[in-house]
Amino acid sequence: MTRSTTRRELPLAAVRRLPRAALGFWRRSLRTRVVTAIVVLCALVVGSVGWMVTRQIADGLVSSRVDGSLAEARTETAIVRERLGPAGSNDFDPETQLRLLVETLVARGDAKGFEVVVQGPVGDGASPSGVRTTPQVDAASVPASLRRTVEDGEKGLAWTYTRIRYAAPDSGSGTPASQPGVAVGSTVVLPADGGSYALYYLFPMGEEQQTLALLRQVLLVAGLVLLLLVAGVALLVTRQVITPVRLARRVAERIASGRLEERMQVTGEDDIARLATSFNQMAEALQSQIRKLVELSRVQRTFVSDVSHELRTPLTTVRMAGDVLHDAREGFDPVAARAAELLQAELDRFENLLADLLEISRFDAGAAVLDLEDANLGDVARRVVAATAPMAAAREVRVQVLDDGVFMAESDVRRVERIVRNLVTNAIDHADPSGVVVRLASDEETTALTVRDHGVGLQPGQSGMVFNRFWRADPARARTTGGTGLGLAIALEDARLHGGWLQAWGTPGGGAQFRLTLPRRAGEPVTHSPLPLVPDDLRVAARRVPQPATTPPGGGAA
Template identity: 50%
Template sequence: MTATRSPETGTGEEPAAGPAPARSRRAEVRRVRRGLGRRAQGARRRVRRGTRRLAARALQAWRSSLQVRIAAITTVVAGTVVVIVSLVLFSQIRDQLLDVKRQAAIDQVQAGVVYAQNEVTGIATGDAASVRSTLTRAVNSLLERGGAAGDFDVVMVYRPGNPDRTTTTRRPLYEALPQELRAVVDSGSQASKYDVIPDAAGENRPTLLIGAPVLRDDQAPDRIELYYSFPLQQEQESLSLIRSTVVISGVALTLLVVGIALLVTRLVVDPVRRAAGTAQRLAEGQLEERMAVRGEDDLARLATSFNAMADSLQRQITQLEGLSQLQQRFTSDVSHELRTPLTTVQMAAEVLHESREDFAPHVARSAELLRAELDRFEALLTDLLEISRYDAGAAVLDAAPTDLGVLVGRVVDGMSTLARRHECELQVTRPEDAVLAEVDARRVERILRNLVGNAIEHGAGHPVEITLAANPSAAAVTVRDHGVGLSAGEAQHVFDRFWRADPSRVRTVGGSGLGLSISLEDARLHGGWLQVWGQPGAGAQFRLTLPLVAGTDLTSSPLPLRPVRLRRPGVPR
């Protein structure tokens, strides 16, 4: 059976028209929910970031400011003391206020019991109307009598032998009395209790309740009980006012103590800050800086002593600078002055050396020794002139793109003769690609010659390992020997001028004792590092690290300072 739908009626479209808006509304709700969720997450992230920033600022202020620490500690201590004193004081005031109220209420109740005994004497116990009338008259009389305890309410209870016939003047108040209070009064004793009782309007109020039995002379089996209800509304208002006063006074006292502490701390910290600033400027070279001296107190004596110390330091530094300049000038002048006679002596020694075959054997040997020592003397003068240029700040870096691999190979070729003489093998490890760096090739080659020469001399015939490596910003060369090694104390002095680890050991290579000092200055001139690692019996390793681009700062080295085979896990480079 086939159904036909007319285009005019649109019946073919209407079944799908209903769900489409519902789906679009649900999709819109989901989009809104996702948007709200993203906004909530973003807000939480911003709150966390803000909290972390505030915590970091507070921690930084705590660490860097003595005044902040003293203010915080004073606030905590003063606040704690004020809170404890306020609690103790408020507790004493409350107890005293309530004790006065309770004592006045007890006196009033006792007077009321005596009056009620006189009123209920001869009460007609069999007549309920007479009993109620007598109780009502007694209660009204007690209310009119008043008392020193303030506002109160009274309930009298007549209890014959059958409790079902209990008669009271105010049933709601009697039913609100605590059972333990009624039980004590029912046993024939007077009792009091603080409790929350609804007033005439039905609102719960803190109340002092006192109950007492009314004894009759005729010793009848029925009993009469008298209950007083003293609202503590006025006392509560007074305690609220006292509490507010104590809180305000405590906060004001705490702020006052903190303010006094800040003022006193500032009076002490400001001179210290001025002294720290003056000391920093002195450390930066401004030797004429002095502290202002005000008054004659301890801070003034501190400033006077500081100024005296600064004067002494300035004099000593000036003297040392003068001596240093004199020493540098002396070294430079002597080195230059020795050049001319040394050249003359070298020429004469060269003539004698070339003619040594014509001399007697001992004279020929003297000519050879003379030439060798003059060569060593010339190397010493060269090093002295170089170190004097560094001391005078006249050293200039002539940087140019250089292939460090080629430079290392040239150094190894030049030191091969010395290595064969010491029966030492030079092992070179370098990358296949060229390592180009903007360096002064002459100075870098001098550094490597010093390092390789020292490694050969101290290597005790073991192989010397030379490694070249590079990363995107730096290149490094390590020279490793397996000789006697260095202790931690010796490693600290290895770059000192004229320092030797073992002064009694005879030098076989020969040198001025300035090679490593000059090498360190050459590395610093490039903006690089020259570092040493050593271990007694395990050899030593020197590492030269240079930036690939002149003038850039180094952040890391491509090679570890400690040899890989000895490096423990977790040891930083």
């Protein structure tokens, strides 16, 4: 791709992102939605009122103009008939008499503001001699419907709306000018030839049109100004309401980040002030409770640490005595010998529990640190499998590492080996005779290890609970491997200390799989895993049966 093509694509990408950004801003901004809703509703109201006012004024102007036009036409027709009545047929020839009639009407029209069209004679058997009009007025301004009505000889006046056209073009436009008007028609009898002539009065409505245009312009400007004022008022009102809400959100975010001393500023005695007061009271109560919980947690961690350390001395003494009894058990009677063996086994379990409690107390106190070095997880997995071989043989469970190769990760070997040992021993404890499978994989960013068993599996919702301290899927089930109940909890803390994931997946009757994902370089974020969390043989079945616990307890996506 050339540089010019890239430059052309950048504006296109920005344009494509614009609707999504606008939609996101619309969803996030309460003020924008409120102001927009108010302005739109006001625009509908103002538009409806303006349309109604314009319509009423327009109807009033048109009705007034029509009434005035009819009255004017009636008066002019009466004057014409009055003047033509005394004239005899021999006074003038028809052409002269018609010319004088037209000139008189045109002169009166120029004075009173109307146009004249005279056509005739009209009626049955008459031969029209032509049309005479006010200069520059097009005779086509008289609608054909009005012509038919007048020529049919109906009594009285007939009228209709029309558009008055002029023969003279508009300045520079080259097209005939026109304007709306009212056309009124009637007939008179010319004494010179006894024929009926049609008189058409064209009353322009240009002033009314200008008045309506000015009215629309005034209403439009007034409406826009009103909408701007409404938008300003809405912004002011929403600012007074939303600003305290935003302040409360910011204070809540600061409290959530650990700044428990943050409080809202209380001003006035209105509802917002009472809300701020209630919010501060809630923050005080939360701070007090959190302080109590923190102090209680600190006391508990101190207690566990102190007790663990204090138990070491008596445990050492009891261990020495137990070792003496266990070594001399062959000289005891069978009951005493069995008691010595049970004492030795429980001392081993108690010593492991004490070591785990000390490790948990280090995690709780934030004192755990990493001793980093480049390690091959394949070697770690094979060492763990070899160390747990007697346990697997006792339970008749086969444990195998399927993948050979180098799977490097910068890690604390001791802690990683403890994670793998906890996962493998847990899998042996719950596996069926089909065995336990350990798989490894790595890419440029992460290294992963999975431990798969085909035992009873996990019920829905238990995948996130297996890492809880002292949790067991079946509380009535005895620990056959002497576990303390803290192994997976310590393993999860070790994984988190490396910045990695430790995740669990299981299905009833289909077994379980645990996945450890570590960054290839310490400190780099883990965003994916080279191995799937759901086993390949059960991935299709897992899609059919919803599993709620696919989110890793240590963070990240499954």
